Amino acid sequence: MPRSRKYLDNRQSDNHARWLVSYADFITLLFAFFVVMYAISSVSEGKYRVMSESLVSAFGSGVPPPSAAMPQPVANEVLQRRSGKSAEQVKRREQMRGVARDILRILDKMVQAGQVRVTQSSRGIAVEINAAVLFDSGQAQLHTESIRALKEVARVLAPTEQSIQVEGYTDNAAIANAAFPSNWELSAARAASVVRLFVEAGVPEPRLSVIGYGPNRAAADNATPEGRARNRRVTVMILDETPAPVTELPVLGGER
Numbered sequence: 001m002p003r004s005r006k007y008l009d010n011r012q013s014d015n016h017a018r019w020l021v022s023y024a025d026f027i028t029l030l031f032a033f034f035v036v037m038y039a040i041s042s043v044s045e046g047k048y049r050v051m052s053e054s055l056v057s058a059f060g061s062g063v064p065p066p067s068a069a070m071p072q073p074v075a076n077e078v079l080q081r082r083s084g085k086s087a088e089q090v091k092r093r094e095q096m097r098g099v100a101r102d103i104l105r106i107l108d109k110m111v112q113a114g115q116v117r118v119t120q121s122s123r124g125i126a127v128e129i130n131a132a133v134l135f136d137s138g139q140a141q142l143h144t145e146s147i148r149a150l151k152e153v154a155r156v157l158a159p160t161e162q163s164i165q166v167e168g169y170t171d172n173a174a175i176a177n178a179a180f181p182s183n184w185e186l187s188a189a190r191a192a193s194v195v196r197l198f199v200e201a202g203v204p205e206p207r208l209s210v211i212g213y214g215p216n217r218a219a220a221d222n223a224t225p226e227g228r229a230r231n232r233r234v235t236v237m238i239l240d241e242t243p244a245p246v247t248e249l250p251v252l253g254g255e256r
Helices: 002-017 019-054 056-060 072-083 087-106 108-112 144-157 183-200 225-231
Strands: 116-121 124-130 164-169 208-214 233-239
Touching (some): 087 144, 164 183
Parallel strands (some): 164 208
């Protein structure tokens, strides 16, 4: 009888200590859970930083990006590490965002009125201006009231390094007169008028180029008056010229 009591006492002691194993497993899993959650939150924060600083909404919303509170060298280092970009590329992108913010500030009233659109893509920053703001119908001479705003834009662009491509577009309504035999000439002349003003305002001429697309590359449907009005536009394209390696393509069919 004493031997049985001793055996039962040993089993009860074992059962009392068994909860320590489950508790240790629970603590281990809980620790692993928090480690995983911290890792996920860190990755998401980094992705959000890169995204928020590369999209137009970052410079158009008026809300500073998450890295704005960080010292600039630290912010640049974070961007470089997270996005794999060189310090020069990060600096160039930061400068592009600053230019876009300044242009949005200058053209704020026209942006609010839907007469100007500022967008960003892999090509760079596009400032699309409705032609009605700049020119009379069928003309390429700038309105007096638009010259002041364009000069302000030129003052922002003058100290930068990026190339600037000014593109003219028209709707599909045919034009034929002594000055402009077709929409090609009209679109090119309108773009050239903007470039000429930029040069006079201090933008270095070698950085500027003119393209006239005529009725091609429509932004909206020419079947409606609203669509035709949207297609009559001038776009100031601030090019993102990120250096890329040049690779010579082989001749098809081998050497000849």
